[in-house]
Amino acid sequence: MSEGLRGVVVSHGGLAAAMVQAVEQISGVTGVLFPVSNTGCDPESIERRLAEAVGEGPAVVFVDLPSGSCFFAAMRAHKSQTELPVVTGVNLPMLVDFVFHRGATAEEAARRAAAKGGEAIRTR
Amino acid sequence: MSLVLHRIDDRLIHGQVVIGWGRPLDVGFIALVDDQVAGSDWEQDLYRMGVPPEVEVFFASVIDAARLAPEWRADPRSGIVLTADIATMVAFRQKAPPVEEVNLGGLHHKPGRSLRLPYVYLTDDEYRSLEALQASGTRVTAQDLPTTAAVPLEALA
Numbered sequence: 001m002s003e004g005l006r007g008v009v010v011s012h013g014g015l016a017a018a019m020v021q022a023v024e025q026i027s028g029v030t031g032v033l034f035p036v037s038n039t040g041c042d043p044e045s046i047e048r049r050l051a052e053a054v055g056e057g058p059a060v061v062f063v064d065l066p067s068g069s070c071f072f073a074a075m076r077a078h079k080s081q082t083e084l085p086v087v088t089g090v091n092l093p094m095l096v097d098f099v100f101h102r103g104a105t106a107e108e109a110a111r112r113a114a115a116k117g118g119e120a121i122r123t124r
Numbered sequence: 125m126s127l128v129l130h131r132i133d134d135r136l137i138h139g140q141v142v143i144g145w146g147r148p149l150d151v152g153f154i155a156l157v158d159d160q161v162a163g164s165d166w167e168q169d170l171y172r173m174g175v176p177p178e179v180e181v182f183f184a185s186v187i188d189a190a191r192l193a194p195e196w197r198a199d200p201r202s203g204i205v206l207t208a209d210i211a212t213m214v215a216f217r218q219k220a221p222p223v224e225e226v227n228l229g230g231l232h233h234k235p236g237r238s239l240r241l242p243y244v245y246l247t248d249d250e251y252r253s254l255e256a257l258q259a260s261g262t263r264v265t266a267q268d269l270p271t272t273a274a275v276p277l278e279a280l281a
Contacts, residue, residue: 012139040233040242042134042135042230042231042232042233043134043136066173067138067139068139069135069139071173071174072138072170072171076170079166
């Protein structure tokens, strides 16, 4: 069980902060998601910001794109730390679901979040 | 010559390089010149994830890049030479001339560096190194994306 499981949202520009704010506004749950921006960062700076946001863990890292500097920083952190799964293509539905389902392991929470995020993409 | 861009960017492969420059230049390959990455299979696999399958990525140390540069220049596809720091690009220029122009695409804040542009921070020594590079015949400009104006080195003093 990982009641202390946190989500770290890593993005280009101000997207992560805006997404975290939106999830808190929708869910009323605060203090669970932590935004990290790559603005003004070289690779080491992003990794440092990410490490600070992850803290002692466990955590799930949500990244905007499945490539690029945010993704590379997340993958380097994932390589060096256990219980730090990475979910790419972050969207609001997966984050809203995540804040209400943090009782599982980080791996299980990551798989669920990815599935929920995918289910939310539809065409009409 | 098929090397259409020589870029210094401490993020190496990322969206601005692959999409911002890669698409308008119709890039077919990226030559990532970095001694550390050239020695790490894991890092190479990671950077390969950042490019579409139609773009080939070559990883080379500075020494190997100097040997491979004639092949890259003879390649019928358009290519980008990418380094993470000034010293590596200067070494490549010295060992594999000519390089007509170098693009400063991203050098971010570190202790000792000062703001020159929002995406370019330099120490005084780094600026002088770029001045020497330009004096040797390689034009140096800063430009994060092709849709923005190129900034001459002199404006970064």
